[in-house]
Amino acid sequence: MQTIDQAGTFNLGSRSVKRLGYGAMQLAGPGVFGPPRDRDAALTVLREAVAAGVNHIDTSDYYGPHVTNQLIREALAPYPNDLVIVTKIGARRGDDASWLPAYGADELARAVEDNLRNLGLEALDVVNLRIMFSAHGPAEGSIAEPLEALADLQRQGLVRHIGLSNVTAAQVQEGRRVAEIVCVQNQYNLAHRDDDALIDALAEDGIAYVPFFPLGGFSPLQSATLSEVAARLNATPLQVALAWLLQRAPNILLIPGTSSVVHLRENLAAGSLVLPDDAISALGGIGWSEAAE
Numbered sequence: 001m002q003t004i005d006q007a008g009t010f011n012l013g014s015r016s017v018k019r020l021g022y023g024a025m026q027l028a029g030p031g032v033f034g035p036p037r038d039r040d041a042a043l044t045v046l047r048e049a050v051a052a053g054v055n056h057i058d059t060s061d062y063y064g065p066h067v068t069n070q071l072i073r074e075a076l077a078p079y080p081n082d083l084v085i086v087t088k089i090g091a092r093r094g095d096d097a098s099w100l101p102a103y104g105a106d107e108l109a110r111a112v113e114d115n116l117r118n119l120g121l122e123a124l125d126v127v128n129l130r131i132m133f134s135a136h137g138p139a140e141g142s143i144a145e146p147l148e149a150l151a152d153l154q155r156q157g158l159v160r161h162i163g164l165s166n167v168t169a170a171q172v173q174e175g176r177r178v179a180e181i182v183c184v185q186n187q188y189n190l191a192h193r194d195d196d197a198l199i200d201a202l203a204e205d206g207i208a209y210v211p212f213f214p215l216g217g218f219s220p221l222q223s224a225t226l227s228e229v230a231a232r233l234n235a236t237p238l239q240v241a242l243a244w245l246l247q248r249a250p251n252i253l254l255i256p257g258t259s260s261v262v263h264l265r266e267n268l269a270a271g272s273l274v275l276p277d278d279a280i281s282a283l284g285g286i287g288w289s290e291a292a293e
């Protein structure tokens with residue numbers, strides 16, 4: 001048994017994945033744009049993740065753009081049978097590295113083709129429709145039109161399962177009337193808990209919730225309480241942050257991102273960390289008090 005097996009599994013679409021996975025965004029160059037600073041190190045991180053038992057990798061063709069998908073293909077193809085690669089569409093990158101909405105039916109079809117080509121796949125396991133109505137987080141508005149376009153690509157056999165990203169609870173409800181939604185990927189971590197109710201509702205329906213920025217994102221979480229709990233448990237603060245997410249709800253799947261093999265190992269070791277009740281209650285106060293993201 002590998003360490004990450006201790007974190008358990010959850011269904012993502014038609015397959016079961018380990019609850020500790022890997023997010024590939026950090027493998028592209030600075031600002032998620034252009035090639036990595038150290039290409040060999042990026043390939044090593046991917047191979048090490050799979051060797052450690054990871055079978056859920058999160059990516060997008062707009063990371064780089066194209067860079068992380070090409071690295072995934074170079075490092076891992078032919079892919080292990082149990083590997084689930086989840087990608088996302090709905091944005092494109094400007095020449096200045098900006099993130100621009102790209103929801104037109106043609107743009108979504110092109111994004112699926114780009115993902116297929118760069119990953120070297122004939123069908124994508126899971127595609128998240130990434131909503132970009134506001135730069136500051138989920139914002140209300142109908143998602144039916146782009147979702148219908150994605151459902152059409154699913155009917156063509158190019159996409160096996162559909163997820164949503166950066167969405168409100170109302171958009172999840174609307175989306176579920178248009179297509180079967182197997183996962184929701186929103187920002188959530190110890191210090192950013194807007195989705196508490198949504199996570200519990202999705203858990204009841206067996207839908208995976210995949211927090212992005214599980215460690216706080218580009219500036220990892222820092223908090224005196226987190227450090228105190230970590231010291232007490234002989235763990236690192238970021239391991240405690242991941243273990244807290246694993247214990248928060250059974251449908252949470254983790255995709256911590258890193259460009260470092262040392263950090264990858266540290267993050268995957270969180271799979272065997274069990275937080276006692278007093279640690280959980282101390283950590284529960286962070287979202288409303290001291291943490292800085």
Ligand SMILES: NC(=O)c1ccc[n+]([C@@H]2O[C@H](COP(=O)([O-])OP(=O)(O)OC[C@H]3O[C@@H](n4cnc5c(N)ncnc54)[C@H](OP(=O)(O)O)[C@@H]3O)[C@@H](O)[C@H]2O)c1
Pocket residue numbers: 022023024025026058059088130165166185186211212213214215216217218219220238255256257258259260262263264266267
């Ligand atoms: N749907 C969306 O809109 C969306 C948005 C953002 C991200 N995502 C997905 O979510 C995944 C996770 O998010 P993320 O990578 O942005 O943020 P994250 O996992 O919260 O944190 C990544 C940051 O933490 C650092 N880090 C990781 N492990 C560490 C460790 N053990 N010790 C110290 N620092 C550590 C990384 O730097 P190092 O490289 O130096 O380790 C990086 O700066 C992404 O990879 C991507 O697949 C989705």
